[in-house]
Amino acid sequence: MSEFTQLLVFLVALPPSYLLLRALYRITFHPLCAFPGPKLRAISHLPHAYYGSQGIQAVAVRDLHRQYGEVVRIAPDLLSFMTPSSWKDIHGHAASKKFPKFGYFKVRADAQPLLTAEDKDYPRQRAALSHGFSDRAIAGQEWTLKKQIDVFIKKLGEKASAHEVTNMSEWFSWLTFDIVGEFTLSMKFGCVESGENHPWVSTLVKWFRATSFAANANAFGIFAPFVMLFANIKDLMGIKIHLQRSAEKVRERLEQGEVSGKADIWSYVLRAQGDKSLTMGEMEVNAAALLVAATAPVSDTLSGAVYLLAKNRDKLVKLREEVDGLAKSEEDITMVLTGKMTYLMAVINESLRCYTPTPGGGRRKAPPEGATVSGYFVPGGTIVCVYQLPAFTLPNNFALPETFLPERWLPADHPDRPNATLSDKQEVFQPFSVGPKACLGKGMALAEIKFILARLVWHFDFELVDNGFAFEKQRAFLFRERPALNVQLAARNR
Numbered sequence: 001m002s003e004f005t006q007l008l009v010f011l012v013a014l015p016p017s018y019l020l021l022r023a024l025y026r027i028t029f030h031p032l033c034a035f036p037g038p039k040l041r042a043i044s045h046l047p048h049a050y051y052g053s054q055g056i057q058a059v060a061v062r063d064l065h066r067q068y069g070e071v072v073r074i075a076p077d078l079l080s081f082m083t084p085s086s087w088k089d090i091h092g093h094a095a096s097k098k099f100p101k102f103g104y105f106k107v108r109a110d111a112q113p114l115l116t117a118e119d120k121d122y123p124r125q126r127a128a129l130s131h132g133f134s135d136r137a138i139a140g141q142e143w144t145l146k147k148q149i150d151v152f153i154k155k156l157g158e159k160a161s162a163h164e165v166t167n168m169s170e171w172f173s174w175l176t177f178d179i180v181g182e183f184t185l186s187m188k189f190g191c192v193e194s195g196e197n198h199p200w201v202s203t204l205v206k207w208f209r210a211t212s213f214a215a216n217a218n219a220f221g222i223f224a225p226f227v228m229l230f231a232n233i234k235d236l237m238g239i240k241i242h243l244q245r246s247a248e249k250v251r252e253r254l255e256q257g258e259v260s261g262k263a264d265i266w267s268y269v270l271r272a273q274g275d276k277s278l279t280m281g282e283m284e285v286n287a288a289a290l291l292v293a294a295t296a297p298v299s300d301t302l303s304g305a306v307y308l309l310a311k312n313r314d315k316l317v318k319l320r321e322e323v324d325g326l327a328k329s330e331e332d333i334t335m336v337l338t339g340k341m342t343y344l345m346a347v348i349n350e351s352l353r354c355y356t357p358t359p360g361g362g363r364r365k366a367p368p369e370g371a372t373v374s375g376y377f378v379p380g381g382t383i384v385c386v387y388q389l390p391a392f393t394l395p396n397n398f399a400l401p402e403t404f405l406p407e408r409w410l411p412a413d414h415p416d417r418p419n420a421t422l423s424d425k426q427e428v429f430q431p432f433s434v435g436p437k438a439c440l441g442k443g444m445a446l447a448e449i450k451f452i453l454a455r456l457v458w459h460f461d462f463e464l465v466d467n468g469f470a471f472e473k474q475r476a477f478l479f480r481e482r483p484a485l486n487v488q489l490a491a492r493n494r
């Protein structure tokens with residue numbers, strides 16, 4: 001064999017030999033080799049990335065937890081936990097400083113939104129934005145919200161009178177988009193009024209897909225840019241368009257400065273001065289991120305709740321009894337009143353459990369010295385996460401997990417609380433995450449969902465027209481990719 005041939009054989013054999021040796025190392029000597037999970041997942045990131053590209057990553061992780069238990073090695077350096085204590089150990093106040101976010105896609109190179117801000121930028125941004133999400137700020141939104149729900153109810157009333165099938169998934173998208181348009185940009189999108197998709201709404205779906213793809217690509221380390229070559233170009237363009245539009249609208253809004261009587265987020269943000277303020281780039285990119293973060297999970301929750309209530313009419317009747325019992329007239333339905341409706345809150349919790357809008361889990365990287373998560377020592381550099389779908393829907397944590405049972409969220413001494421659910425591990429149910437980087441919009445989201453659902457139930461009866469919304473047929477990229485939720489609405493006789 002000539003020297004050239006020898007070199008060629010060496011070069012051809014090198015990559016497969018490297019991959020083989022690396023695979024052997026990953027299943028025998030790797031610091032995570034003692035954690036349970038399939039061998040293929042221990043060897044390669046590809047299975048996890050593949051399920052991600054199909055929109056069924058969380059479902060696949062749930063199946064692994066079902067087989068392997070409370071902690072699973074779902075990729076060579078990635079552990080998924082589903083225990084209550086893992087939330088605190090990974091995301092809690094003390095842990096949060098040690099476990100940085102990992103794999104989040106930075107949609108803009110020169111300015112980050114809160115979700116991907118790092119180091120000193122993070123607390124500065126969180127402080128500047130949080131005033132806009134305070135209880136006072138939420139209460140200040142009530143009037144605008146009420147007006148928007150009035151239009152929503154009026155339009156649905158027309159559909160009911162005409163006996164038309166209504167795709168509630170679509171209507172909830174339009175309503176939440178209208179609401180967040182006013183809140184983040186003081187803009188009237190008018191989706192509900194026109195009963196049509198605003199062109200902007202469809203670019204958001206592209207954002208979910210592209211950012212979800214990028215999060216999976218990031219797991220491939222130095223090969224991530226190569227993997228990104230396979231990203232859908234239309235989805236990536238969707239991000240660009242959305243960023244551009246948001247930037248234009250924020251500039252328009254900021255030119256007006258603080259406007260009296262206007263209670264959008266900028267009224268609060270603009271009060272932060274000097275080194276506490278946000279840069280123009282940060283305001284632009286935060287507006288873009290909020291348009292996504294504040295619409296998709298809220299419309300997911302509302303759609304999930306309507307689907308589950310329509311399938312479980314006894315729960316719908318019970319909810320209606322509570323709303324009717326507390327509100328003597330429609331005008332009585334306020335944020336304060338809906339805050340007192342315990343069964344309504346139980347329905348929302350149970351909808352979030354059965355149909356969590358974020359079925360995956362934010363990834364975090366263990367500190368160099370390693371850390372203990374849920375009693376397991378996790379070596380430094382390991383990526384850890386709590387996937388919400390398995391944590392909320394497996395029998396390890398909830399009795400009768402497949403059953404829509406709002407009563408499980410009633411107090412333990414409530415006569416309607418089923419005994420079987422007294423052993424539920426409720427602390428694992430954290431749809432908004434926990435700790436200092438948990439959802440900033442939790443209070444606003446819950447206030448909005450309660451208000452909308454109470455008004456809907458007050459006005460309408462609804463029945464499913466088909467089962468196209470069945471959860472098991474759906475895909476998720478960060479948030480749910482919702483199919484049509486076709487219902488027949490009927491105005492209630494009063």
Ligand code: HEM
Binds near residue numbers: 290293294433442445
């Ligand atoms: C049912 C509705 C909602 C759910 C289930 C939800 C869930 C979450 C979760 C799980 C996170 C943590 C993400 C991570 O660590 O990777 C998060 C973060 C965030 N959410 Fe929500 N969210 C909802 C509604 C909203 C709304 C209405 C807003 C704004 C009006 C909002 C704004 C944010 C922001 C700004 C963050 C980033 C927080 C940070 O990194 O400090 N969310 N949300």
